Amino acid sequence: MKLIVLGAGSRGDVYARYATESGVEIAGVAEPNEERRQVFCEKYNVPQEKQFASWQEALAGEKYADAVVNSTLDRVHYESTMAALEKGYHVLLEKPMSPVESECRAMVEKAEEKGLVLMVCHVLRYAPFFEKLKELLDEKRIGEIVNFQLTENVVYWHFAHSFVRGNFRNEAVSSPWILAKSCHDLDLLVYLIGKECKKVTSIGNLMHFRxxxxxxxxxxxxxxxxxxxxxxxxxxxxxxxxxxxxxxxxxxxxxxxxxxxxxxxxxxxxxxxRCVYHCDNDVVDHQSAIFEFEGGTTATFNMIGFSSENTRTLRVFGTKGDLRGHLEKGEIQLTDFLSGEKELIKIDYSTLISGHGGGDVRMTRDFLAAVAGEASSQKTSARVSLQSHLMAFAAERSRKEHRTIRI
Ligand SMILES: NC(=O)c1ccc[n+]([C@@H]2O[C@H](COP(=O)([O-])OP(=O)(O)OC[C@H]3O[C@@H](n4cnc5c(N)ncnc54)[C@H](O)[C@@H]3O)[C@@H](O)[C@H]2O)c1
Structure with a gap:
């Protein structure tokens, strides 16, 4: 199998590494930064004639690979993905799909019309921690889910790096934070609750990095x-x-x-x-959102850029029990109301390849299997990912317009 990587940055390197470890060839690359492009091409033996400075050049001419990994920045995703799908390439697209709602919908429709795999990198679905959680919830070990509380604790230096000084600091060049980073979390809510989201109310602001x-x-x-x-x-x-x-x-x-x-x-x-107080950042540094799902389940989501640990923590309240979880510790504790018994489930991280709790490598393999036409779990598709994006757009509208939004 052959892949073309658009954007040989940090994520492009992750997917190229896991794909080549599975025997896949990197047939071409588009990367405007010459130094970065050279390092990438040497590392993954990209043929000289297929080393390009832009995605337009990489996708011009005859099709020469099976799929495209689109790991460019948010605002480049749409046009490059549409062009790749138009050419008949399957696409692994980094999240968020696009900062523009109509563009997200258009990509889903294009992939479906062409019968191509378009998978969005919602890698956390593939993390064994969340797979285990999904299993427990689907087995109804805590009954019906009444309320889900999810917190994204972003360690303070990661927040400053990515959302104050770095790529995702400013809405005009990237996306609102709840879309850029937390579409992962909203996707997890959809995946774990297993229902459609109907309403959202959100508040939040840029309080500190001013x-x-x-x-x-x-x-x-x-x-x-x-x-x-x-x-x-x-x-x-x-x-x-x-x-x-x-x-x-x-x-x-x-x-x-x-x-x-x-x-x-x-x-x-x-x-x-740059001094963190003298950047051109405008994305919020904390935000909260409350969602209502079909059937009445509610969920609260908090994202905070001032944490000493980088993790996701959660509590889920069901009709027959509750559970709490800590992603980094790999711990899920379940309490059954009737028996009063507590069960502590530990995820063994020692055997996992790092990167989103083991999700990066597992998702890459799933995408490759889907492209090869082999049985793949296809835990996600662009159509499924669209839901979390619509939740993020609605949450952002709610925050800005100070009202509840129906999805
Ligand atoms: N799935 C995840 O958990 C996860 C984590 C981090 C980032 N991301 C997403 O991955 C994407 C890339 O983020 P990153 O952290 O790798 O950033 P990065 O800056 O390291 O990489 C992006 C690369 O795209 C290149 N690029 C820019 N314009 C281009 C063009 N026109 N054609 C080809 N390449 C172009 C840049 O030069 C850069 O090297 C973003 O959309 C980001 O939101 C996803």
């Missing part, structure tokens, strides 16, 4: 002699210069050359060296 909250005398770049280097948890050199060898995400994102001097240079005037 210029008026900058401590006195904080310069625009941390390396310009910030007097708060010892007291600010977001001092960029403390985050991006402490790894010396084996530089990993998010440090690896600040410069293709991950040597210490190159990273130091990148922080001087690059986006990740």
């Amino acid at each position: 210029p008026e909250n900058a401590p006195p005398g904080a310069p625009k770049y941390c390396l310009d002699g910030c007097p708060h280097e010892k007291t600010c948890p977001h001092f960029a050199p403390a985050l991006y210069l402490k790894q010396i060898k084996n530089v990993t995400w998010p440090t690896a994102m600040i410069s293709t050359d991950t040597s210490f001097p190159a990273r130091y240079e990148a922080l001087k005037r690059g986006p990740y060296g």
Whole structure:
């Protein structure tokens, strides 16, 4: 099987790695950043004549692969996916599908019209933690779900990296946070509750990462002699210069050359060296939403960019019992009302390949199986993913218009 990767960034590399480990060839790549493109092409042996700077060039001419991995940034997803589907490629599309509702719908329709696989990277569906949770809920171990409480605890440095300094900081270049990051969570609610969402109310705002909250005398770049280097948890050199060898995400994102001097240079005037109070960010730093599903089940979802741990925590209240879960710890505790018995279920992470609790690699394999026409679990499809996107669009409208939105 052959794949074309559009966008050889952090996610493109993840999928290329898992696909090539399964024996798939990377037949072409589109990546405007020359240095990044070269590194990627060397790593995955991409033929010289199929190394392109844009998705338009990569998809021009005769079809030369089976599928496309679209790991470009949010606002590039729509046109490139439509072009790939038009050419007859199956597509693995990074979430969010698009920041525009009509574009999400159009991609679903195009894939269905062409009879092609269009899968959105809702990798958490494939994480054994959520698979186990789904099994318990489907077995009705806690009866009917009455209320689901899900919290996305984003560790403070991840929030600053991605949503204040980085790619997903600004709605105009990316998407609202509830779509960009939390379409995963909304997809999990749809998957785990197993019903359609009908209504949403949401509130939230950008409370902290604003210029008026900058401590006195904080310069625009941390390396310009910030007097708060010892007291600010977001001092960029403390985050991006402490790894010396084996530089990993998010440090690896600040410069293709991950040597210490190159990273130091990148922080001087690059986006990740900026003071968190002097960025062009406008996405919220915390948001809450309440959803009502068919049959009356309700769900609350909180996303918070100020957590000491990076995890999802949840409680589910059923008619016959309740359960609580902690993704990073891999723990689900179930209590049965009648017997009063408590059961602690542990997910064994030691055997899993990392990346979204084991979800990245499992989803990649599922997509490859679907493209090959083999039995695949196809836990997700673009039509299914559309639901979570509609919930995110509605939540954002509710937040901005201060009213409940029917979906
Ligand atoms: N599934 C997940 O859990 C998950 C996690 C993180 C990010 N994402 C999504 O993945 C996508 C990529 O994010 P990332 O973190 O890898 O970002 P990234 O910046 O590391 O990679 C994106 C790449 O796309 C390239 N690009 C930009 N315009 C292009 C064009 N016209 N043609 C081809 N390539 C182009 C950029 O140069 C960059 O290298 C985003 O949509 C993001 O929301 C998903």
